[in-house]
Amino acid sequence: MKNELLSFVLITTLFFSSFHNNVVAQNSSKEAVLKVEGEVLKPLSISASDFAKIPHVQASMKNREGKLQEYSGVPIIEILKQAGVTLGKELKGENLTKYMLVRGSDGYEVVFSLVELDPAFTNRIIILADMKDGKPLENGVGPFRLVVPEENRPARSVLEVSHLIIRFAKD
Amino acid sequence: MNIESHYRKIILLFVLVAAGIFMAAIDIKPLYVDPYKLEYPDYFGNRISIPEDNPTTKQGVYLGRMLFYETKLSSSKTISCASCHQQKLAFTDGKAFSSGIDNMPTKRSSMSLANLLWVRNFFWDGRAKGLEEQAKFPLNDPHEMGNYVNKAVKELQKTKEYPILFREAFGSAEITGDKITKAIAQFERTLISADSRYDKYLRNEYKPSEQELKGMELFMNSPIPEKNIRGANCAQCHGTPKMYMELFHNNGLDEEPKDIGREEFTGAANDKGRFRVATLRNIALTAPYMHDGRFKTLEEVLDHYNEHIIASKTLSISLRNNSNNINGKNLGLTTDEKSNIISFLKMLTDSTFISNPKFSDPHLKHAINN
Numbered sequence: 172m173k174n175e176l177l178s179f180v181l182i183t184t185l186f187f188s189s190f191h192n193n194v195v196a197q198n199s200s201k202e203a204v205l206k207v208e209g210e211v212l213k214p215l216s217i218s219a220s221d222f223a224k225i226p227h228v229q230a231s232m233k234n235r236e237g238k239l240q241e242y243s244g245v246p247i248i249e250i251l252k253q254a255g256v257t258l259g260k261e262l263k264g265e266n267l268t269k270y271m272l273v274r275g276s277d278g279y280e281v282v283f284s285l286v287e288l289d290p291a292f293t294n295r296i297i298i299l300a301d302m303k304d305g306k307p308l309e310n311g312v313g314p315f316r317l318v319v320p321e322e323n324r325p326a327r328s329v330l331e332v333s334h335l336i337i338r339f340a341k342d
Numbered sequence: 343m344n345i346e347s348h349y350r351k352i353i354l355l356f357v358l359v360a361a362g363i364f365m366a367a368i369d370i371k372p373l374y375v376d377p378y379k380l381e382y383p384d385y386f387g388n389r390i391s392i393p394e395d396n397p398t399t400k401q402g403v404y405l406g407r408m409l410f411y412e413t414k415l416s417s418s419k420t421i422s423c424a425s426c427h428q429q430k431l432a433f434t435d436g437k438a439f440s441s442g443i444d445n446m447p448t449k450r451s452s453m454s455l456a457n458l459l460w461v462r463n464f465f466w467d468g469r470a471k472g473l474e475e476q477a478k479f480p481l482n483d484p485h486e487m488g489n490y491v492n493k494a495v496k497e498l499q500k501t502k503e504y505p506i507l508f509r510e511a512f513g514s515a516e517i518t519g520d521k522i523t524k525a526i527a528q529f530e531r532t533l534i535s536a537d538s539r540y541d542k543y544l545r546n547e548y549k550p551s552e553q554e555l556k557g558m559e560l561f562m563n564s565p566i567p568e569k570n571i572r573g574a575n576c577a578q579c580h581g582t583p584k585m586y587m588e589l590f591h592n593n594g595l596d597e598e599p600k601d602i603g604r605e606e607f608t609g610a611a612n613d614k615g616r617f618r619v620a621t622l623r624n625i626a627l628t629a630p631y632m633h634d635g636r637f638k639t640l641e642e643v644l645d646h647y648n649e650h651i652i653a654s655k656t657l658s659i660s661l662r663n664n665s666n667n668i669n670g671k672n673l674g675l676t677t678d679e680k681s682n683i684i685s686f687l688k689m690l691t692d693s694t695f696i697s698n699p700k701f702s703d704p705h706l707k708h709a710i711n712n
Contacts, residue, residue: 278588278589
């Protein structure tokens, strides 16, 4: 009798939980994710909601009109550390020929050398932002946007970032 | 004495058989003997895509060209790749939607083929990585070519010419679906268009008219009304001498698109209504325009970008807030400016490309020769 009761509870729970999942799936399309891959020890796939839980810092950059704007996000270096990219003491020898290809979901692509991102080499902190003025980024910009301070043109501040890909430059 | 002579005969026979086998073995042609030299201008750059397992060879390209024009690949024996990709129209077909074996219209307008060597993700929505992958779609589509490849393989195997051509291209006479798509991809990589008046201008061999020059300047510039710089902002997406960038944008055709475009393939909401930024090379030949062929003329296309961009959540950032007038609501080009841009676009027509005998139907050549 006890067993029957238990299985009834279990089946009912399963039924409602799967029903709930279906409803959720129907109401929202795929959540945007950031993928980190290539020459990494641990490929990552970070959802926007998980990204929001990582400690954030501020960074600012000029927009096309030259106005300084304040963003909040995660330093690229922290994301690459999580993925096990060769940084800090390991960034020497052939690793100095590694680059990061940043791809937006519309297909736009730019590169950075790893040296440009590592605080052992530079004081400039490039962040992957998910907030501007305390609000999520607008459509066509977010959920993730690269913020590259101190550049004269915002061309490398990729919008709608979907991939960070680490590769060796091979001649 | 007799026994010895038998041994000698047996040894002689053995040597002859071994020599015969050896000669037959060396008679098998080594693979990929004649690399096909893909020639293109330096200003196209070298970010080309050729898979390691499908190098471009003269034999592969010829076979691919035969197959590109081969109607035996369709279940009705009436449709080949060339039905929707006709050379005289820069390899498109002049229709909003093409029709395949059963006259059902395709979902999207057939794309012009030129300079595919630099393209990485094919179709209006970028769903196929590489030409080999792309070729599988129309072949396997029940309405386009009738999903007939497996039967076509058997039929081609029975022909006189194809087993020989496959052997020359791939080292063995066995025909497979995989080899068919590889050969077609090799041929398509050779479809390089780089001899338009714009190319000649880039090579200092052509002096554009005043109208063409004005159009070119408007095409390349972004408008900055505060500084009196007029522009149409086309180069934002169609810049570089290849006349496209590999981007997928919503260009403001609809607020709620019937065809959701790239979203269907990625499942991502921000891809709604996004389609490939198509190449503008030979654009004067490839009407009607857009993924659904809704615009019949270049004038209609210019009117769209100038006056009829429809705002939506996924509208390309490049198409928002662009105006030649301070606080202007649209791009604000004049009628003359629009026609100057069209003059420039006509500079992109490559008459050498559309008449190059290397890209024409090789079956017709056979028919004429015979």
